[in-house]
Amino acid sequence: MAYELYYWGEIPGRGEFVRLALEEAGAAYTDVARGKSGQRRLSAFLNDAKNTHPTFALPALKDGDTVIGQTAAILLYLGDKLRLAPKNPEQRVWTHQIQLTVADLVNAVHDAHHPLGAHLYYEDQQEEAAKRTAAFRSKRLPQFLQWFETILANNPEGPACLVGSKLTYADLSLFQVMEGLTYAFPKRMATLRRRLPHLKALHAAVAERPNIQIYLASPRRIPFNTDGIFRHYPELDV
């Protein structure tokens, strides 16, 4: 039975980390909100009082009767199912630790343009966003990227992947982070990328994987835009 992904249909957002895992594995799935009666089906899912495992926020994944929310928990589950995670328990939890650090970076990217909260438009917190993004650009962002660069450099099995010598869901997520950051902060990333050779190589290698290449060229891939997590506001990339 095909997986069902429940996520907003107009943004890559956090759902994209799940889409990439499903696409890389060639798994059969429905991106519910983007299909027939998508909005209605998404609402029905969110309001299903019989679901004893509701999700606080999207994305959520349905695999038969199993319903899972929280991006990192979905990837923990899919990692085993789709062979996108190591079997060794220690490496498996290390992969998850990396994914949770990706999630922290994603939150930091979102909070940079929405420091006062998601209930206000960016336009209503532009001054505060400028302050928070300045600190993010100069300090927090390089710290995060340097951490990923270092663990790639220190991987005993080589810097091609984050964990071991086989692609994991964490590599796919880091690819998406590099895509998003390059869209949102083209100037800043042009400078930072010079110090990140392993991250650059991973970014390029994932883009060339056959299933990912097909996916990126397909209409299933949603372009970045200023409704998502990674937003390009030129005034925030100075």
Place this chain on the structure above:
Amino acid sequence: MAYELYYWGEIPGRGEFVRLALEEAGAAYTDVARGKSGQRRLSAFLNDAKNTHPTFALPALKDGDTVIGQTAAILLYLGDKLRLAPKNPEQRVWTHQIQLTVADLVNAVHDAHHPLGAHLYYEDQQEEAAKRTAAFRSKRLPQFLQWFETILANNPEGPACLVGSKLTYADLSLFQVMEGLTYAFPKRMATLRRRLPHLKALHAAVAERPNIQIYLASPRRIPFNTDGIFRHYPELDV
């Protein structure tokens, strides 16, 4: 061999979720920063270039040669080791999904007093904190708490625990959240608690567990203070 917890010694913070799991299980552990030469040992750990699994931020847990960072990943690991998680894979990932939602709430609590970022003191972003906390208090906080209340109410095995009929690390974490929120927002929580009978009961039941009772009365339990995540600023609890 005793577990080693690496975390800041002056605040409950995110380390407290790990401490509670270790304490409930009666596991032997060292809270490194609070022991002999604590600061030196914490620094040595953070600067250990030979650690191929470094943590981006504390807490981290050492179990022999295994080093794990990220609170939720540590609890995923300890849940199995300390029998604080269900064995059934679907229930195990559901427990983890709940923990990740606790982590989101904890982030939201922190961001409420630090909307412009952790690089500035609260005093330097007090105006912005007042705006963000107002929205958190009135909307986001009740949403989160209602979600936990609902999943307790809908647990097919009864509302005493979040998952199944046995205590998990997620219950311990939710106890800590209730402790922290009651400290930080006593007025607001006095109102909200009336609508949260199952959360109230879980909070009280965890506090009465023998090992937790001993722990809470011991000097190992660090009181909440205005350096941690849960901070009591009367002006933010109006």
